Amino acid sequence: MFHKEGQKIIIITFILVVAAIVSAEYFVTLNWLKIGLQVVALVFLILILQFFRNPKRKVKRTFDDILAPVDGKVVVIEEVEEPEYFKGKRKQISIFMSPVNVHVTRYAASGSIKYSKYHPGKYLVAWHPKASTENERTTVVINTPKFGDILYRQIAGALAKRIVNYAKVGDSVHQGEDAGFIKFGSRVDIFLPLDTVVTVKLNQKVIGAKTCIATLPSQND
Template identity: 80%
Template structure:
């Protein structure tokens, strides 16, 4: 299954690859050059298909949990000053996606979208400390039943040139549902209340709509 944002580029790439393979057969007599060009074309098509894959995720919705919004690796867990919306301290959990990760963004929690804003910007590498404030990005705030307002930010990386965001203010969203897409390398930052119980560790690999990023303190205490 492939994401709808990749339909046009998949079809275009498929047509170009088929054209190259056919033309190479007719016009290139050097065997190694012909087969080399055809193999490279097929590899490019495979990479495009791999990038836009959209695996189905069965989500067990839970108001007491914040789920990973994307697949990737946790590159930051720290208390920071969130300056765009909260203008107060929050726990930031950052997840970096390499080009081989699934790049679908999924809602980390169920609730009501209170804020959704796009920012044009630079294309620093996604793990750069200033990418959260200077790169092309979108900021989305969801009001949740147990955590109150949480914020997640889609951040374009050095290769990414388009962020797709489906969240609209006033919309009721469900945990794990498709929230958008970031093309070719990126990062997502979560900003959570200070009393959230973080359940992941630095450098841990996480799976979108599957891995629990944080729970409420009440749930954590009950489990202990």
């Protein structure tokens, strides 16, 4: 299944690929070149289809755990100052998505949306230290029953040119549901209370709506 944000791009790509294959068949005389062009066109279509895939996942919802909001690799686990909303220290977990990862953003926890804001910005590589504050990004805060307010930030990367964010202030959201999409290479930061217990490690690969990335301190006492 493919994400709705990719429908237009998929249709346009399909038409262009078919046109390229047919044109190569009729206008390219060198057999090796014709086959090469057709293979390249098909590979490009496959890459687009892979990028916009939206696998359905059965979510075991819980108020006690924070689930990964995206597929990717954990690149940051640290205590930081969060200046936009909390204006104080929080525990940050950052997940980097390569172009081959599923790029659907999913709600990491259930609750109500308290804050949702879009920020235009630069397109530094997603792992750059300043990407969280200088790149194009959206900031969303979910008020949860057990963790209180948690914040996640969709950050555009060098290849990402559009962030889609579905969160609206006042919405009630459910863990694992579709929260948006980032087109082509990006990262998501999530900011949690300082006493939250992180359950992942640096460079660990995580799966959106499946991998538990943090939990309540009482569960580990």
